[in-house]
Amino acid sequence: MDSLFETINKIISSPLWTLALYVLAFCLVGLWLALIFWTFKDARKRIDDPIIVGVAVLTSLVLPYMGTVIYAILRPAEYLAETRERELEVRAMEQELQIMRACPSCGELIRPEYVACPNCRRTLRSICPACERVQEPGWKLCPYCGHDPRVKRVAPPTDEDTQFWVAED
Ligand SMILES: [Zn+2]
Numbered sequence: 001m002d003s004l005f006e007t008i009n010k011i012i013s014s015p016l017w018t019l020a021l022y023v024l025a026f027c028l029v030g031l032w033l034a035l036i037f038w039t040f041k042d043a044r045k046r047i048d049d050p051i052i053v054g055v056a057v058l059t060s061l062v063l064p065y066m067g068t069v070i071y072a073i074l075r076p077a078e079y080l081a082e083t084r085e086r087e088l089e090v091r092a093m094e095q096e097l098q099i100m101r102a103c104p105s106c107g108e109l110i111r112p113e114y115v116a117c118p119n120c121r122r123t124l125r126s127i128c129p130a131c132e133r134v135q136e137p138g139w140k141l142c143p144y145c146g147h148d149p150r151v152k153r154v155a156p157p158t159d160e161d162t163q164f165w166v167a168e169d
C-alpha cells in the first residue's frame, strides 16, 4: 500500500502533472469564457430587452457551463429577425384579405381588380369596349375615354364619302 501512495504522490508532485492541471484549468476557463461570449451573441439575436440579455450573460458567468445550458433551454425558439419577418408576412396577408371581397355567386375570395370570378366564371365587372379598361358596376359610361354604351355613334365620314360628294357636285 505504501508503494502505491508513494507512486501517487510522485505523480502528483511531478512537474508534468502540474503542467497537465494548468492546461486543464486553462481549457476549462477558456471554454467558460467562450460560453459566456456565445450566450451574449446568441441572446442579442433572440432577445429584444437588453436587461434580459444581461441576465442571460450573468447566469452564464455566475454558473459556469450550467448557466449556459439553462439559457439554451429557456431561450426564445426563433431569432428576432425571423419573428419580425413572420409578423410582416402575417400583416401582408391580413391586408390582402381585407382588400379581397367574396364572389356574390360562390363566395370565392376575389381581388378588387378581377373582372370575373375564377371559380364560378361569373362576370363581376365589364370592360370598356373602346379603351379596354375595367368598369365599375354602377358606371353609366366609361370615365376614362367617355365611351357610352347607350349612344350609338355615327361613324365620321371616310375619304370615300367625301369623294362621292365632291363627284356629285
Ligand atoms: Zn364565384
Ligand SMILES: [Zn+2]
Binding pocket: 128, 129, 130, 131, 132, 133, 142, 143, 144, 145, 146, 147
Ligand atoms: Zn373606355
